[in-house]
Amino acid sequence: MRKNIVAGNWKMNTTLTEGLALAKELKAALQGKDIKCDVVLGTPFTHLASVASELKSTKIGVSAQNCANKESGAYTGEISVAMIASTGAQYVILGHSERRAYYGETNAILKEKVVLALSQGLKPIFCIGEVLEEREAGKHFSVVEAQLSEALFDLSSADFSKLVIAYEPVWAIGTGKTASSDQAQEIHAHIRKTLAAKYGEAVAQNTSILYGGSCNASNAKELFANADVDGGLIGGAALAVDKFLPIIEAF
Ligand code: PGA
Numbered sequence: 001m002r003k004n005i006v007a008g009n010w011k012m013n014t015t016l017t018e019g020l021a022l023a024k025e026l027k028a029a030l031q032g033k034d035i036k037c038d039v040v041l042g043t044p045f046t047h048l049a050s051v052a053s054e055l056k057s058t059k060i061g062v063s064a065q066n067c068a069n070k071e072s073g074a075y076t077g078e079i080s081v082a083m084i085a086s087t088g089a090q091y092v093i094l095g096h097s098e099r100r101a102y103y104g105e106t107n108a109i110l111k112e113k114v115v116l117a118l119s120q121g122l123k124p125i126f127c128i129g130e131v132l133e134e135r136e137a138g139k140h141f142s143v144v145e146a147q148l149s150e151a152l153f154d155l156s157s158a159d160f161s162k163l164v165i166a167y168e169p170v171w172a173i174g175t176g177k178t179a180s181s182d183q184a185q186e187i188h189a190h191i192r193k194t195l196a197a198k199y200g201e202a203v204a205q206n207t208s209i210l211y212g213g214s215c216n217a218s219n220a221k222e223l224f225a226n227a228d229v230d231g232g233l234i235g236g237a238a239l240a241v242d243k244f245l246p247i248i249e250a251f
Contacts, residue, residue, distance in 0.1 A: 002208045004037035004224070005164060005231040006248045007125060008238025009065060009093060009212075012044065019047040023054050025241045030060065036251035037231055040125075041238070042093050045079050052088030063091030063125060066099055069112040081113075085120040092117045093233070095127040095151065097170045107150035114152060118159050125164045125233065126152065127212070128191075132171035140169070141190050148194055157199045165209045166233040167191060172213025174235060181222045184211050188228035217246035224250050 014022060023041060030039065040061040043051050052062045068078035084092060094113050099105045110126075117124045130143040144167065152160060167187060169179050179187075188209050196204035211223050212233030223229050231251075237243040 002206050002230055004251050005040060005208050005210060006037050006244075006251075007040035007042060007061075007063060007091070007093075007164075007166075007210065007231070007233050008244060009042040009096070009233055009235050010044065010047075010238060011065070011098070011235060013239055014044070014047070016047055016050060019043055020050050020054060022239070022241065023047075023051045023060075026244065027055060027058055027060060029241050029245050030058070030248070033249075035059070035248060037248060039248055040091055042091070042125075042233075045084075048084065048087035048089045056088065061091055062087075062089040063093055064089055064122075065093045065096065067092050067094070067113055067117060067122075069109050069116065071116060081116045081120040081122055085122055089122070091123045091125055091164075093125045093127065093166075095147070097127060097129055097131075097168060097173060101170075107147060110151040111154065114155070114163070118155075118162060123162055123164060125166050125210070127166045127168050127233070129168040129170050129173075129213070135169060135171060140187060144187065144191055145194050148191070149198070153198055157203050160195075160199055161203055161206060163207065165191060165195075165207060166212050167209060168212035168233060170213075174214070176214050178214045178216075178219050178223070179211070181219075181226060184223055184229055185226035188226065192228050215247065217243055217250075220247040220250035 042063040064084045095110045128147040130140040208230040210231045215232040216237045
């Protein structure tokens with residue numbers, strides 16, 4: 001059975017001291033609680049080792065937000081998957097719309113990153129989603145299909161099974177505009193159908209598909225109640241425990 005996951009994406013926020021304090025506070029808040037989902041913190045690269053060490057004896061996972069599309073070598077400023085794995089992190093967010101829009105990450109580049117991440121045993125949280133004009137033109141289904149097939153569909157079914165998918169409509173990210181519960185369910189079901197057509201029903205049913213985009217304490221319960229929404233990728237609301245905890249407890 002697929003897992004329910006609530007993953008925080010801190011983006012380029014918090015200093016090391018602040019990030020570590022946030023991780024400690026969340027750890028304390030979850031202590032002794034019966035949590036019904038996996039929890040992951042996507043921290044800046046600089047925080048990974050400290051946060052992973054702080055969370056070592058807990059069930060809270062740690063994720064990078066990006067990785068290089070090269071294995072190692074003369075790529076000044078880049079961070080390899082081996083470096084990420086060596087910090088103790090278990091996940092890497094790939095294909096976030098901000099990476100696609102501001103850093104020119106194409107499906108072809110992301111395909112390389114996914115293969116590298118898997119080679120180090122990292123679990124990619126792979127983001128897909130349409131921009132507003134595509135949604136308004138009714139192209140959202142074909143946009144996510146193309147993102148999946150161009151970046152991921154050369155993977156074997158065994159490798160694909162290691163991925164988490166995050167559907168994040170770009171128009172909902174950081175805007176306060178959330179996809180309605182029906183819109184989320186509709187496209188998540190479509191994504192699952194697309195996965196089933198490629199990898200079969202069993203793989204599709206076992207893949208966690210998270211929703212992201214202005215998910216918060218007030219809408220998480222309704223979004224997560226949908227049959228095909230298996231959790232959330234949370235930006236703004238992951239930066240404070242009093243906002244993040246109710247989302248985790250929405251399961
Ligand atoms: P948001 O960001 O929750 O602040 O909208 C989500 C994301 O970008 O992953």
